[in-house]
Amino acid sequence: MKPLSSWATGPQARTALERMFWRLHFWAGLVMAPLVVLAALTGLSYVITPQMEAWRHASVDRVPPADTVRRLDDQVAAARAVEANRPLRFVVPAHRPGQTTQVHFGADPAAPPATDGLPSGRIVYVNPHTAEVVGALDELQRYRNWARKLHASLLQGEGWRWIIELAASWLLLLLITGLAMWWPRRRPPAVAQPASLSPAPRLRWRRWHTRVGLGMSVVLGVIVLTGLTWSAHTGQRFRAAQHALGQAAPRPPADLGSALPADGRGMLSWQAAYEAARAQAPDIAMMITPPHGPQGVWRIENFDRSQPTRRFVLALDAYRGEVLFAAGWDEMPLLARATAVGIPFHRGEFGLWNQLVLVLVALACIAAVVSGLRMAWLRRPPGRWMAAPPRVAEGWRAVPWGVWALLGGLAWAQPVFAWSLSIYAACEVGLALLRRRRFPMTA
Structure with a gap:
């Protein structure tokens, strides 16, 4: 790979480019530190899901x-008797002995409409051996x-x-700028340090920050990218790109329907649909969605996402x-x-080793934030609470077209990052203009 420093011309341009990366890395880390820690802590809460659910x-x-x-029909009937007013969404039949059948219902139409956007469905759990309801939980009560x-x-x-999408977007930029400053190795930009402070x-702290960042960079990059694929705004762009490139997972056509029988027969029973699906599907827990309307179809897919090849x-x-x-x-x-592989890895669904990797990465993120803030604190001049890396006029002019293309691609793919980056750029321009007015001879 061609070193970033070789894309600019002349030592001054190279130094300006390095300082621009340093300044961007500094402000991104400082401003996004609380959100990065928040994402890491909430991610930790999700990683321990198997243990908490058990x-x-x-x-x-x-x-x-x-x-x-x-019969599955008896199990569904028992659940319907408990939640007669709610629409049935799908059923997850017990896959192994000792498991319960889950019957998922939507929101109660008689209840006031939810205004917080949080799930309002309900899950009824049925003993498959006796068709008796063993319990029910609101969807959000499930850990x-x-x-x-x-x-x-x-x-x-x-x-x-x-x-969280904002935190992930800037965390990706932190990774990119951090790796750009580290590789290939070079001396840090020459910046005057307070005379009273020893650099040791x-x-x-910088060595620790660098080692932690490098150690987690690959795995963290995978986690960030896979998380962004199902985020609100970036995820929408990703799915649009998938369809445009012909890389989306195959789905049944929206207009797919069942032919009305001439002999007047009724729809398949739940048990018959389950047995027909089991004869075609891999050995994995499945979710069965009933037909919507007379010409609807039975839709069955895997409920367990931890086995991508199934x-x-x-x-x-x-x-x-x-089979339609x-x-x-x-x-x-x-x-x-x-x-299909990356998202279960992001969720820690591949077993204990996967969970341990994610825990280490989350702790490394927190350690990188702490070490970065500590470095910023140590380099501040006496009497000031913080000192950003210096701004240089040649910095933007020294940026090669490849970096501009990368930033443009990130901005297009990540709308939240785009508007936040524009705010950062506006602040930098404003500070530069303010400095030019205050120090016209040195600007």
């Missing part, structure tokens, strides 16, 4: 195993859903998802059970496969 929800998730299993909403929107509804403490989606004729659409891992394009 502790909190064992009473509704587990039942004594038995040899007999009641997994609560932790996911905490990490995505701080439990403030969909309109607040931009906060700050150098020690992902599937099926659409069955509502009356005959014929089927796709799995083999039909997924490369980018869809990468997403």
